[in-house]
Amino acid sequence: xxxxxxxxxxxxxxxxxxxxxxxxxxxxxxxxxxxxxxxxxxxxxxxxxxxxxxxxxxxxxxxxxxxxxxxxxxxxxxxxxxxxxxxxxxxxxxxxxxxxxxxxxxxxxxxxxxxxxxxxxxxxxxxxxxxxxxxxxxxxxxxxxxxxxxxxxxxxxxxxxxxxxxxxxxxxxxxxxxxxxxxxxxxxxxxxxxxxxxxxxxxxxxxxxxxxxxxxxxxxxxxxxxxxxxxxx
Amino acid sequence: xxxxxxxxxxxxxxxxxxxxxxxxxxxxxxxxxxxxxxxxxxxxxxxxxxxxxxxxxxxxxxxxxxxxxxxxxxxxxxxxxxxxxxxxxxxxxxxxxxxxxxxxxxxxxxxxxxxxxxxxxxxxxxxxxxxxxxxxxxxxxxxxxxxxxxxxxxxxxxxxxxxxxxxxxxxxxxxxxxxxxxxxxxxxxxxxxxxxxxxxxxxxxxxxxxxxxxxxxxxxxxxxxxxxxxxxx
DNA sequence: TAAAAAATAATGTGATCACATTTTGAATAA
DNA sequence: TTATTCAAAATGTGATCACATTATTTTTTA
Numbered sequence: 001x002x003x004x005x006x007x008x009x010x011x012x013x014x015x016x017x018x019x020x021x022x023x024x025x026x027x028x029x030x031x032x033x034x035x036x037x038x039x040x041x042x043x044x045x046x047x048x049x050x051x052x053x054x055x056x057x058x059x060x061x062x063x064x065x066x067x068x069x070x071x072x073x074x075x076x077x078x079x080x081x082x083x084x085x086x087x088x089x090x091x092x093x094x095x096x097x098x099x100x101x102x103x104x105x106x107x108x109x110x111x112x113x114x115x116x117x118x119x120x121x122x123x124x125x126x127x128x129x130x131x132x133x134x135x136x137x138x139x140x141x142x143x144x145x146x147x148x149x150x151x152x153x154x155x156x157x158x159x160x161x162x163x164x165x166x167x168x169x170x171x172x173x174x175x176x177x178x179x180x181x182x183x184x185x186x187x188x189x190x191x192x193x194x195x196x197x198x199x200x201x202x203x204x205x206x207x208x209x210x211x212x213x214x215x216x217x218x219x220x221x222x223x224x225x226x227x228x229x230x231x232x233x
Numbered sequence: 234x235x236x237x238x239x240x241x242x243x244x245x246x247x248x249x250x251x252x253x254x255x256x257x258x259x260x261x262x263x264x265x266x267x268x269x270x271x272x273x274x275x276x277x278x279x280x281x282x283x284x285x286x287x288x289x290x291x292x293x294x295x296x297x298x299x300x301x302x303x304x305x306x307x308x309x310x311x312x313x314x315x316x317x318x319x320x321x322x323x324x325x326x327x328x329x330x331x332x333x334x335x336x337x338x339x340x341x342x343x344x345x346x347x348x349x350x351x352x353x354x355x356x357x358x359x360x361x362x363x364x365x366x367x368x369x370x371x372x373x374x375x376x377x378x379x380x381x382x383x384x385x386x387x388x389x390x391x392x393x394x395x396x397x398x399x400x401x402x403x404x405x406x407x408x409x410x411x412x413x414x415x416x417x418x419x420x421x422x423x424x425x426x427x428x429x430x431x432x433x434x435x436x437x438x439x440x441x442x443x444x445x446x447x448x449x450x451x452x453x454x455x456x457x458x459x460x461x462x463x464x465x466x
Numbered sequence: 467t468a469a470a471a472a473a474t475a476a477t478g479t480g481a482t483c484a485c486a487t488t489t490t491g492a493a494t495a496a
Numbered sequence: 497t498t499a500t501t502c503a504a505a506a507t508g509t510g511a512t513c514a515c516a517t518t519a520t521t522t523t524t525t526a
Contacts, residue, residue: 054482060296288478
């Protein structure tokens with residue numbers, strides 16, 4: 001056993017994409033759903049072995065992830081899942097709120113009723129995932145829900161940046177959710193859908209802000225202390 | 234001669250960084266200052282030969298750049314500098330305005346007088362660059378000026394996203410500046426500095442908005458038609 | 467002359483290897 | 497026991513090669 005034995009979530013069997021893309025998708029998913037904890041070192045050979053591919057495509061995948069700030073390259077050239085700090089967390093939540101509200105505003109004029117139907121379907125699936133206590137599925141669906149809205153604007157350029165923020169929040173959420181019993185209060189999605197139906201921009205912004213707050217923004221300093229530790233800088 | 238003979242800007246001689254980092258820095262710089270035009274295909278071997286390195290580090294650098302949306306990977310797996318469209322351009326400028334204003338607001342409380350002195354020095358250098366008609370130096374300094382402000386907040390997480398936007402606008406600027414004679418009206422930087430001195434958030438926002446507008450946001454549809462072409466979608 | 471087909475070249479991809487550096491673990495000394 | 501030294505293992509990095517796919521050029525055919 002070379003190094004860290006990461007239990008990477010099994011992904012759909014490799015299709016006709018490149019190996020590099022496959023490695024990227026698996027890592028991306030693992031980070032997004034919080035399978036890899038902050039601070040965990042990520043080695044090229046270790047991952048290559050775990051995925052049964054050669055180091056080369058893994059390296060490329062890691063470079064892409066580090067460019068999205070989902071991984072951080074240390075001075076020793078070692079790659080780790082970035083450690084979360086109280087300050088960085090607040091910055092991430094603040095930026096997520098700002099960009100997603102912006103993206104929603106930009107997307108609203110392009111949203112059709114048919115699209116809203118799709119969002120409602122996703123939301124229904126999320127309700128099921130909540131019942132099943134399936135955190136992983138919930139995270140993926142939540143992402144799909146938000147992405148769907150913002151991507152209604154086909155010339156959207158903010159989507160990759162929102163994704164980057166989610167990627168940075170992902171590893172932290174796993175730890176957070178171990179301490180905070182509850183999860184996304186999906187009701188907010190209903191508010192979002194209502195606002196979309198009514199083309200009510202103010203209500204939409206308010207609902208998105210509330211949704212983000214419910215998901216990640218409500219952690220006060222005490223809660224963060226328990227997760228991150230009071231001494232961490 | 235294998236393929237495209239890109240005249241990459243000479244960068245500081247390689248220090249103690251990795252070859253991959255070196256390749257990334259050169260490409261990054263070339264894109265940022267508009268040395269590579271939109272639509273230009275970028276081949277791994279071509280760049281490797283041009284930089285006198287092996288394909289491997291170039292590939293990694295290209296992956297990083299494509300993750301920052303500075304390059305786009307086509308279905309044929311070929312890598313090109315993304316073509317600009319009218320709609321994407323407007324989205325980029327709009328997002329740049331939103332994020333930079335946000336970042337400035339978040340940074341303002343952390344800006345010291347000593348920092349402002351630094352900004353003034355950079356601005357003075359920019360005046361010289363304008364006199365010298367040195368567009369490349371001007372772009373680099375302008376970037377440094379903005380980065381300096383936003384990075385005053387050490388926990389800033391928006392900087393990579395701003396960089397990504399600049400990277401996407403970079404190749405387009407070269408073409409734009411061939412048709413539009415003038416460049417950044419550096420006066421706006423004076424307004425920014427004044428606002429920083431006075432801790433005037435409203436004035437700061439206004440100045441940044443104006444600066445961005447002067448730099449990239451003033452192109453109306455007619456001007457864009459000349460650059461992009463009226464039929465491009 | 468123009469279109470189609472074949473051959474040639476170029477390109478992305480992934481695996482492997484060698485090398486330098488770093489980390490880890492064991493052995494030794496205080 | 498604790499600190500130090502040294503050997504072994506692990507790791508990142510970059511170059512090279514083989515292969516499949518895609519582009520391009522040349523040749524052939526209508």
